[in-house]
Amino acid sequence: MSEGAGTGVHIVQGYSIKQTSELTGITEDTIRYYEKIGLLPRAQRKGNSHRIYSDNDIETMKLITCLKKTGMSLDDMRPYLDLSLDSNLSEYPELHEMILNHKQKILDQIASLQQIVDLIDSKIDQNYLGPQECVLTGDQKKMPVRRTIR
Amino acid sequence: MSEGAGTGVHIVQGYSIKQTSELTGITEDTIRYYEKIGLLPRAQRKGNSHRIYSDNDIETMKLITCLKKTGMSLDDMRPYLDLSLDSNLSEYPELHEMILNHKQKILDQIASLQQIVDLIDSKIDQNYLGPQECVLTGDQKKMPVRRTIR
DNA sequence: AGTTGACTTGGAGCTGACTCCAAGTTATAC
DNA sequence: GTATAACTTGGAGTCAGCTCCAAGTCAACT
Numbered sequence: 001m002s003e004g005a006g007t008g009v010h011i012v013q014g015y016s017i018k019q020t021s022e023l024t025g026i027t028e029d030t031i032r033y034y035e036k037i038g039l040l041p042r043a044q045r046k047g048n049s050h051r052i053y054s055d056n057d058i059e060t061m062k063l064i065t066c067l068k069k070t071g072m073s074l075d076d077m078r079p080y081l082d083l084s085l086d087s088n089l090s091e092y093p094e095l096h097e098m099i100l101n102h103k104q105k106i107l108d109q110i111a112s113l114q115q116i117v118d119l120i121d122s123k124i125d126q127n128y129l130g131p132q133e134c135v136l137t138g139d140q141k142k143m144p145v146r147r148t149i150r
Numbered sequence: 151m152s153e154g155a156g157t158g159v160h161i162v163q164g165y166s167i168k169q170t171s172e173l174t175g176i177t178e179d180t181i182r183y184y185e186k187i188g189l190l191p192r193a194q195r196k197g198n199s200h201r202i203y204s205d206n207d208i209e210t211m212k213l214i215t216c217l218k219k220t221g222m223s224l225d226d227m228r229p230y231l232d233l234s235l236d237s238n239l240s241e242y243p244e245l246h247e248m249i250l251n252h253k254q255k256i257l258d259q260i261a262s263l264q265q266i267v268d269l270i271d272s273k274i275d276q277n278y279l280g281p282q283e284c285v286l287t288g289d290q291k292k293m294p295v296r297r298t299i300r
Numbered sequence: 301a302g303t304t305g306a307c308t309t310g311g312a313g314c315t316g317a318c319t320c321c322a323a324g325t326t327a328t329a330c
Numbered sequence: 331g332t333a334t335a336a337c338t339t340g341g342a343g344t345c346a347g348c349t350c351c352a353a354g355t356c357a358a359c360t
Contacts, residue, residue: 018336028337029319036340037317049325049338069262071221074317080266096274103270110263112219113256116230120253124246168306178307179349187347199308199355224347 014044014052024061031061039064039074039081070106164194164202174211181211189214189224189231220256 021028034040035051040060043051060081067077079098171178184190185201190210193201210231217227229245229252 016336027319030317032339033318045338047326047337050336051338066262067266069259070266099270099274103267106263106267106270109219110260110267112216113260113263116217116220117253117256117260120249120256124249166306177349180347182309183348197356200306201308 014046014054015058017043017051017053020051020053020058020061023058025065026061034061034064034074037074039078070109076102164196164204165208167193167201167203170203170208170211173208175215176211184211184214184224187224189228220259226252 015023017028017031020026020031024031026034031040031051035043040057043053043057046052063081064074064077067080068074072080079095079102082095165173167178167181170176170181174181176184181190185193190207193203193207196202213231214224214227217230218224222230229248232245
């Protein structure tokens with residue numbers, strides 16, 4: 001069912017897009033879409049066409065899934081993917097700061113989520129003390145939706 | 151600039167959509183949109199047309215903003231809004247279970263976010279120990295889109 | 301009476317993130 | 331050598347969640 005089956009042993013060194021889809025839980029279409037929008041680098045090709053993926057690629061895709069779970073947009077996660085490929089963060093102070101910034105946002109998001117949990121708990125316990133607001137640090141929404149020109 | 155200004159004292163008992171927009175940070179268009187899709191109940195009207203909102207409505211809208219920050223879809227947050235209006239949760243065991251379910255998801259999401267923070271920290275500290283996976287409890291994506299209630 | 305301004309409705313348009321499809325290529329199976 | 335399967339590309343369609351707009355109403359001021 002997988003590689004190494006049959007007589008002609010094809011040591012292909014890497015996963016097909018189908019295998020990759022199964023390993024990551026991301027559909028083939030979506031993987032191609034991520035490549036199309038440049039979220040993933042252009043995959044290596046076999047023969048003249050078929051994509052092949054490495055374990056490293058798999059990890060990157062899993063990271064995407066993970067980041068998506070946190071509600072991050074595909075655009076916002078680009079720096080994280082770079083981070084995951086390139087280890088020398090301190091060489092790019094701009095990126096470094098951006099990451100720190102994003103970390104704070106995530107911490108805020110955790111606080112926000114915690115408040116929801118508190119709200120739920122208070123409702124469930126019947127000990128509701130009135131609305132306690134989602135106070136969070138100001139309006140951190142998504143960045144001013146700069147619609148440039150029109 | 152606000153109510154009570156001028157000679158004709160209009161004790162209107164409630165906020166205009168503009169004031170509501172300012173108080174909640176949600177645009178007028180979006181407030182009307184929420185009403186249109188039934189996320190908010192049809193607002194009370196003044197004269198023959200203009201919407202008026204109460205402090206309670208404001209709170210509901212703030213809750214929406216709060217839930218949105220956690221990445222929840224408008225559809226998924228309907229039960230929470232009901233929860234916010236009606237206090238007797240235990241009377242609806244179905245909703246109760248749904249909420250508990252959602253709470254667990256949020257806890258998972260917090261764990262997921264915490265892992266991202268850890269990833270960032272490890273990168274920043276240069277003490278990166280290799281990818282530690284976003285292990286999380288299986289594939290919890292969006293919840294079977296129960297459109298039953300209403 | 302006319303202008304202003306805050307609102308109304310209905311509907312079109314837009315962005316992000318897919319998802320689906322048609323037509324074509326290439327490899328292997330029979 | 332032809333059918334089948336796994337892939338390719340390009341582009342169209344879909345859905346959520348807004349966002350924008352035109353045309354109209356209504357009250358208040360000048």
